[in-house]
Amino acid sequence: MNKNQRTLLLWAVVSFLTSVITAQLVVPNPSYRRYPSCGLLSSNGNRKIYCHGGVIKTSQQDYEWDSTLMRLDIMDPNATASNTWENITRTAANSNIALEARERALSAVSFDGSSLFIYGGMSQTKLWNQTIIYTASDNSWSTPATDYTDADFGGTRQIYQGSAVNVNGKYYLYGGEETFSNQNVASYTDPYTNETFTNYFLTENGFNNSAIGYYEIVTYSETISGFDSWSKLRPLGNFQKGLIGSGHAAVFHPRTTTIFYFGGYVRDLINFNLTTASFSQVTTFNTSNMFWGTQTFTGSAVPIGRMGHTATLLPSNEDVLLYGGASGDVSKAMNDFCYVANLQNFTWTAQFASLTLPNANGATGARMGHSAVLDAITNRLYILFGFYDNGLGPQNTPLIALNVSNPSALSFLDFGQQPTRDPNSYNNGTIPEKTSSNSSNSATIGGAVGGAIGGVLVIGLIAFLLFRRRKSNDHNQKQAAQDAGEQEERLSVDWDAIEGGFVETNLPLNNNGKNMVPYNGTNSNSNIVLENSNLYSSANEFGYGEKPTIMDYNNNSKHEVSSQTATSITAVSPPLMNMNTANSPMTDSFRQSYPPDISRHEEPQPITYITKPDGA
Structure with a gap:
């Protein structure tokens, strides 16, 4: 092969690699995701939507958790029109902090709109970091100096399907349920209401769910460091004794300094019945005086009880x-x-x-x-x-x-x-114009795939022409002999330069009511009447694989799971499980804690990331 031929072949290979690298910028099948943590973050005048985690349905029965961090440039019309997300999982600083896949986490955007706060969620094993915070300005993850420790309820807890709201730099966490709860805590006496709850575990298979999430509000302050950044608020006013909300959507109303908790379901912690929460009687919490209450809503069409919804305060405020x-x-x-x-x-x-x-x-x-x-x-x-x-x-x-x-x-x-x-x-406000430099940063899936296919076709065409030319022209042999003495040129790809211009793809495998009785310190719950008297649909349990030792409740020490380090090349998805087996959580022998749109998992499936060749 002569020098010109090698040059052409080198050009073809580099073009092909470039097309493949371009393809790594987009997230495959992002639309199959459920229950991620998302927020709009602003940095240097750029507004982008960032999403982390979730669960992905891969077939009729199978689901996989995901730890992908991705963003959508809403200032680029092409990106929104094509729903093109950029995968920045591996380029974010301290990415090992967020490699634990989770979904149904409690999340909110910071007061200044620069960070996404994520707490708890459902996961395959107990999370090493309950609280993770992503900051867009420096593309980095961080954690607080410490996670919240509930001394009255077994130490560090993992709450899912509750809510988080940011109010002037302080996050208000409420409700939900607990996963990987401490089974040594057989009863819980609330220090504020003096209620004692027992028999609140939701499963019997070692999964260790608890019906009690954050019964009262727990806060985390952005401006206070150390353990003092966390606190639990004493319930005042019409606190709903013996009831806890889950699966709701929370909205902060600045004019009245009130958080509204819309929908979801309510669990009676005495008999553990589930009922959908009323949209005509909405639970409220005033952040100024710490009073709980109930706000009556009317209208010609009041929504019926539901969960899996969202609630958003519009620009009208x-x-x-x-x-x-x-x-x-x-x-x-x-x-x-x-x-x-x-x-x-x-x-x-x-x-x-x-x-x-x-x-x-x-x-x-x-x-x-x-x-x-x-x-x-x-x-x-x-x-x-x-x-x-x-x-x-x-x-x-x-x-x-x-x-x-x-x-x-x-x-x-x-x-x-x-x-x-x-x-x-x-x-x-005005709509900032999208600059050409920003526009060029987003590649569409169609362009990436088309580029890759085009690269393959170019290589095939060049190889075919070279072969024909060598067979049809006798002087090629002479030219080859003349070039034999030349120093052999080797294909060289600058991986360090390439790595600065693309994101490695982390394939996403992993996945008309009545008022509630106000709490007055003395009343019982014997006369509670809630909207929709029928019990909420029973739910499935996630199936979790074997748990590594992550939390020692005696000393709260934490141990990192080695397979989740930032430098690992292979990630393993959670195990998948056939729902038709005798041990399926759909059997009546299990007490179930959340809606049946998630099934269990079975054998681990490896995911291979693109990496440098040996010696590069």
Whole structure:
């Protein structure tokens, strides 16, 4: 092969590698994700949506946890139109902090909009770091000096399916349930209400779930370091004695300094019955005086009880948009998927009937297990991921967005059109123009795949032409002999330079009510009446593999799982399990703790990341 031929071949190989590297920038099948932690973060004038973790349905029965960190550049119309997410899992500093896959975590964006706070969640083994914080400005992960330790309830606890809200630099965590609970704590006496709870464990298979999440509010302060950054708040006012909320959506209302807890279900900690929470009697917590209460909502169409929904305070600061969710059949999203609650007159208005998806192609606006992220500058509410019918298997749920400039006249956006500012918008900000440099940072999936295929075709074509030329031209042998004495040129790829321009792909395998009785310090719960008297649908348990020793409750020491270090090249997905086996958690012998849209797992499946060749 002569020098020119080698040059052509080198060019073809480098082109092919470049196309492959470009393909690594996007997240494969991001739409199959459920229950991730998402938020809009701002850095240097750039606004991007960041999402971490979740669970991914890979087949009709199988689910896999995920630890991917990815972002969507909402200032790039091409990225939103193609739903193109950039995988930054391995480029984030201290990425080993966040390699533990989790879903249904408690999460919120920081007060200044620069960080995403993530606490607890469901996982395959007990989390090494209960609290992780991602900061966009320096693309890094961090943890507090210490996780919250509940001395009255077994030490460090892992809570899922509760809520987190940031109020002026302080996160308010409430509700949910506990996984990997300390089985040595057979009873719990609340230090504030003096109630004693027993028999609250939800399983008998070593999975160790507890019905009691954060019974009272636990706070974490961004501005205080050390253990003092955590505290538990004494319940005042009309605290709901013996009841705990889970699966709800929480919204902070600045004018009244009140957190509203919408929907979800309520567990009676005396007999452990589950009932859906009323949307006409909404639990509230005032962050100024620490008083609990109940706010009555009316309207011609009050939403029925549901979970798996989201609630978002709109730019008007007086309206909350309820989106999605499921009720009695928690495997299918409800068709009445959109309502607006006004916080001045406390009325509900149904909006779903007037909403039609543009270019739907059979897609529906119904969704559950999704995330909702507001961009107040453009008055867009992004609906991300989730699913609408668990019986259909993996679903490619498209990225959709609502124009929320007028809470009384919502509409779905067509991503084929450029964003424009509504003159009736409650927000007076302007829409920054997208620069060409930022636009070039996002590659579409179609372009990446097309580039890779194109690279293969180029190599094949060049190889074919070279072969024909060598066979048809006798002088090639002479030219080859003349070149034999030349120093052999070797293919050289600068991996250090390449690594600075792409992100390694971490394949995503892993996955009309009645008032509640107020707490007055003396009343019992014998006369509690909640909306929807039938018990909530029983739920499945996650199947977890063998647990490494992670937490010693005697000294709270922590041990890192070696397979989750930042330098590992192979990650192992959680085990998958056949739901039809005799040991399936769907059998009546198990007490179940959450909705049946997640199944168990079986054999580990390795995932191989792209890496340098030996000696490079």
